[in-house]
Amino acid sequence: MMKLYNSLTHDKQEFITNEPGKVSMYTCGPTVYHFAHIGNLRSYIMEDVLEKYLRYSGYDVKRVMNITDVGHLTSDADEGEDKMLKGAKREHKTVMEIAKFYTDAFFEDCKKLNIKRPDVVEPATGCIGQFIKVIKGLIDKGYAYEAGGNIYFDTSKLSQYYVFNNFEEEDLQDGVREGVEKDENKKNKADFVLWFTKSKFDDQELKWNSPWGVGYPGWHIECSCISMKHLGEYLDIHCGGIDNAFPHHTNEIAQSEAYIGHKWCNFWFHVHHLNTSNGKMSKSKGEFLTVSLLEEKGYDPLVYRFFCMQSHYRKSLVFTYENLDNAAKAYEKLVARIAALKDDGETDPEAFEKLKSGFTEAMDNDLNTSLAVTALYDVLKADCNDATKKALVADFDKVLSLGLCEAAEKKRQEEALSANPELVAEIEKLISQRAQAKKDKDYAAADAIRAQLLDMGVVLEDTKEGTKFKIVK
Numbered sequence: 303m304m305k306l307y308n309s310l311t312h313d314k315q316e317f318i319t320n321e322p323g324k325v326s327m328y329t330c331g332p333t334v335y336h337f338a339h340i341g342n343l344r345s346y347i348m349e350d351v352l353e354k355y356l357r358y359s360g361y362d363v364k365r366v367m368n369i370t371d372v373g374h375l376t377s378d379a380d381e382g383e384d385k386m387l388k389g390a391k392r393e394h395k396t397v398m399e400i401a402k403f404y405t406d407a408f409f410e411d412c413k414k415l416n417i418k419r420p421d422v423v424e425p426a427t428g429c430i431g432q433f434i435k436v437i438k439g440l441i442d443k444g445y446a447y448e449a450g451g452n453i454y455f456d457t458s459k460l461s462q463y464y465v466f467n468n469f470e471e472e473d474l475q476d477g478v479r480e481g482v483e484k485d486e487n488k489k490n491k492a493d494f495v496l497w498f499t500k501s502k503f504d505d506q507e508l509k510w511n512s513p514w515g516v517g518y519p520g521w522h523i524e525c526s527c528i529s530m531k532h533l534g535e536y537l538d539i540h541c542g543g544i545d546n547a548f549p550h551h552t553n554e555i556a557q558s559e560a561y562i563g564h565k566w567c568n569f570w571f572h573v574h575h576l577n578t579s580n581g582k583m584s585k586s587k588g589e590f591l592t593v594s595l596l597e598e599k600g601y602d603p604l605v606y607r608f609f610c611m612q613s614h615y616r617k618s619l620v621f622t623y624e625n626l627d628n629a630a631k632a633y634e635k636l637v638a639r640i641a642a643l644k645d646d647g648e649t650d651p652e653a654f655e656k657l658k659s660g661f662t663e664a665m666d667n668d669l670n671t672s673l674a675v676t677a678l679y680d681v682l683k684a685d686c687n688d689a690t691k692k693a694l695v696a697d698f699d700k701v702l703s704l705g706l707c708e709a710a711e712k713k714r715q716e717e718a719l720s721a722n723p724e725l726v727a728e729i730e731k732l733i734s735q736r737a738q739a740k741k742d743k744d745y746a747a748a749d750a751i752r753a754q755l756l757d758m759g760v761v762l763e764d765t766k767e768g769t770k771f772k773i774v775k
């Protein structure tokens with residue numbers, strides 16, 4: 303049985319779902335106004351590990367993620383410019399162009415980091431009708447009011463608003479929280495906007511008709527609605543970075559539960575921040591740390607994933623190049639040890655189960671990935687045959703997704719080839735003869751060369767960059 307820390311109850315709890323064997327999981331997606339920084343991606347990596355471990359444990363998981371392409375303002379309060387509009391102005395493009403570009407860039411980064419795409423990905427701008435329906439429902443039930451052209455959620459109607467308990471009314475006092483200005487329309491300081499028709503940033507590009515006038519939704523309403531649209535009124539687990547706990551997730555809970563009239567989500571999974579040695583990670587100040595930047599500096603993105611695995615998701619983590627270098631060295635050594643494993647027969651089921659329990663115990667204890675990595679080293683040190691070790695590495699990597707088997711295979715290839723330059727020369731000669739045969743439209747000869755190489759244990763792959771080969775025996 304898995305135990306997970308639940309931000310709602312402030313303790314580790316047995317992970318129990320509404321429907322046995324099934325998990326409904328929601329993740330706050332990126333605001334697509336810029337590239338994701340590696341801090342954002344730490345959250346997505348750890349959520350990916352959680353999703354994969356739930357699947358590994360036998361759950362049927364449905365995971366939904368929104369794409370924030372409207373409504374996320376530059377301040378957590380209902381002040382400030384829409385981040386999307388700011389991004390569009392910066393790049394002299396339309397908001398939708400910006401959204402498309404950075405959504406694609408986000409999923410490219412995810413691919414490089416072996417982060418699985420959620421089952422459903424839904425942009426906020428595709429769900430405006432849904433938002434309007436829920437806001438109308440909240441007004442009808444007396445939980446929302448119109449003031450100065452905007453629709454606000456009335457937090458005084460709730461018996462408890464600060465569900466995560468860590469925040470006090472004073473934190474919201476004018477000037478105490480950065481960027482908060484007094485909004486005279488609000489009945490209570492904690493009230494938040496569901497729908498804007500009036501904002502001091504009047505040049506909002508995307509606006510829609512609504513019963514309250516032409517305008518656009520607040521940020522929080524999108525996650526409640528997109529989650530309910532795809533996962534219904536009972537959510538098992540909701541994920542996000544720790545900064546989302548307040549006000550974003552607090553507001554999500556307030557409006558969702560007011561709308562449906564019962565408890566909405568049982569577990570809240572928050573990933574703590576990746577910081578720089580100077581403090582908060584930023585897209586505008588200091589070095590803008592992206593996956594592409596790490597690649598330019600010669601790091602494999604999976605080394606960054608490994609770096610994240612080495613610490614617990616509930617501890618903040620400091621990024622330095624020195625720390626990343628250490629992770630790179632450890633990753634390289636790990637791959638070398640896996641590459642050295644022999645094909646020595648059958649796996650030993652008893653040893654397999656025993657060693658696997660080290661991994662599952664670590665993961666069942668609030669997703670302790672650093673101990674899970676230790677369990678991986680324990681496998682390599684264990685007193686069992688290599689086939690069992692290989693099978694265990696492949697098994698753990700279904701969750702850790704460090705590309706260990708692929709990297710080890712690549713290393714084995716490179717070693718085999720560098721030990722045999724004559725073989726490489728022979729293969730390259732045959733590949734160029736095959737290319738010539740294809741040019742001459744002598745396909746029979748080309749196929750014969752491919753077959754000859756296969757007999758030698760060499761498989762060809764034709765790519766845009768030319769023909770590549772792989773030794774399979």
Ligand code: AMP
Pocket residue numbers: 330331332333334340341342343344345370541542543544545546573574575576577582583
């Ligand atoms: P955003 O694109 O700003 O909506 O944020 C995307 C995700 O990254 C959210 O879940 C945030 O909570 C999370 N996040 C933001 N900054 C960090 C950080 N420095 N470390 C980890 N996660 C972060």
Ligand code: ZN
Pocket residue numbers: 329330331525550
């Ligand atoms: Zn959200």
